[in-house]
Amino acid sequence: MSHAMRFTHDNLPQRVCFGSGEAAANLRRQVESLGASRVMVIAAKAEEGLADEVTAELPVVVRHDDVVMHVPVEVAERAREAAAAAGADALVSVGGGSTTGLAKAIALTAGLPIVAVPTTYAGSEATPVWGLTEGARKTTGVDPVVLPKVIVYDATLTMTLPVPMSVASGLNALAHCVDSMWAPNADPINAAFAAEGIRSLAAGLPKVVADPLDLEGREQALYAAYLSATAFASAGSGLHHKICHVLGGACNLPHAQTHAIVLPYVLAFNAPAAPEAERRIALSFGTGSFGTGSFGTGTALDGLQALRQELDAPRALRDIGLIEDAIPDAADAILPAVPPSNPRPVTADDLRALLRAAWSGADPTT
Ligand code: NAD
Numbered sequence: 001m002s003h004a005m006r007f008t009h010d011n012l013p014q015r016v017c018f019g020s021g022e023a024a025a026n027l028r029r030q031v032e033s034l035g036a037s038r039v040m041v042i043a044a045k046a047e048e049g050l051a052d053e054v055t056a057e058l059p060v061v062v063r064h065d066d067v068v069m070h071v072p073v074e075v076a077e078r079a080r081e082a083a084a085a086a087g088a089d090a091l092v093s094v095g096g097g098s099t100t101g102l103a104k105a106i107a108l109t110a111g112l113p114i115v116a117v118p119t120t121y122a123g124s125e126a127t128p129v130w131g132l133t134e135g136a137r138k139t140t141g142v143d144p145v146v147l148p149k150v151i152v153y154d155a156t157l158t159m160t161l162p163v164p165m166s167v168a169s170g171l172n173a174l175a176h177c178v179d180s181m182w183a184p185n186a187d188p189i190n191a192a193f194a195a196e197g198i199r200s201l202a203a204g205l206p207k208v209v210a211d212p213l214d215l216e217g218r219e220q221a222l223y224a225a226y227l228s229a230t231a232f233a234s235a236g237s238g239l240h241h242k243i244c245h246v247l248g249g250a251c252n253l254p255h256a257q258t259h260a261i262v263l264p265y266v267l268a269f270n271a272p273a274a275p276e277a278e279r280r281i282a283l284s285f286g287t288g289s290f291g292t293g294s295f296g297t298g299t300a301l302d303g304l305q306a307l308r309q310e311l312d313a314p315r316a317l318r319d320i321g322l323i324e325d326a327i328p329d330a331a332d333a334i335l336p337a338v339p340p341s342n343p344r345p346v347t348a349d350d351l352r353a354l355l356r357a358a359w360s361g362a363d364p365t366t
Helices: 023-033 045-055 073-086 097-110 163-180 188-210 215-235 239-249 255-273 275-285 300-311 324-337 348-360
Strands: 015-018 039-042 060-064 090-095 114-118 129-134 137-142 150-153
Touching: 015 023, 015 215, 023 045, 023 090, 023 114, 023 150, 039 045, 039 073, 039 097, 045 060, 045 090, 060 073, 073 097, 073 129, 090 097, 097 114, 097 129, 137 239, 150 215, 163 188, 163 215, 163 239, 163 255, 163 275, 163 300, 188 215, 188 275, 188 300, 239 255, 239 324, 239 348, 255 275, 255 300, 255 348, 275 300, 324 348
Parallel strands: 015 150, 039 060, 039 090, 090 114, 114 150
Antiparallel strands: 129 137
């Protein structure tokens, strides 16, 4: 039986300017082309130095450094008031996913255009997804108004990202790629982006670990971060993201590290039921076999685990603050969110076993 290719794919309207050492010049040009003359710069205190450098030539009316992970509503409200008080007509965010997230929270209510300058591999800059937290409850939504109009990528701005954070953030991007292979709106275009993202992360991250100032490695990881987020934005949240969303929200675990740890367990769970995704992922890692000509003999999980080993990736959720007693409730919260399109059915028992293994750092194949 022939497999007809049939899909509907939306490309998101965004300009991507990529150039190491060129953020300041690219920002100046892009802010000008938006016609903006009153810029609000959003950067956390830790990234203030980087932000001052690349925004020095912009018509800045206010600088805002009150950035908090997962965007608490009161933090969003203060930022919105600051934007309104200054009469800002554009937002420039310089930082990781938390900083981009705050810019999105302002755009959501004020409709201001965002120019995002990412300094991690989280990928929020390439999605129309916003997130806000109220108490322990994280709400996310999709709105085209929060999609940055322009992304300015400059790998020199990621040089200072410490190696453990670079590894966790890079594996967060890898998780976008892997999950895109079976997420609800998976299609061949997402898969192509995701496969190239995996290849580029697997090439770049070891270089970053060997030398955090390796520009080629940093560029490969940053380029892959864009691909991964684009694939994720289009494919939607698969099982992996549903699990991490609950762990991040209800259990307050750090975002990138949670993704880095959970990924091999989801891959081990889904891969046997998703042979095409498994083949594609394995090939991207250089471990799979290609048609009849053998390329390698390993599985997708072998590829991931070899990379994780090389990167000395975080291993167990208990090391980043998950309490074992929280597992049953977390499993119950994840279960109703599991996408019906997941390649294999998922029970509460499956989720408890998966979370327990990820909690202790057990071998994902057992
Ligand atoms: P983050 O933005 O909180 O940054 C992590 C840490 O790295 C912070 O301490 C920050 O100050 C530091 N840092 C960032 N860039 C640095 C640099 N160049 N040098 C030195 N230190 C640097 O973490 P993150 O993982 O980038 O983002 C996580 C957040 O983004 C979460 O809230 C998550 O939900 C959100 N997110 C959203 C989307 C989306 O599509 N909406 C996608 C991915 C992540």
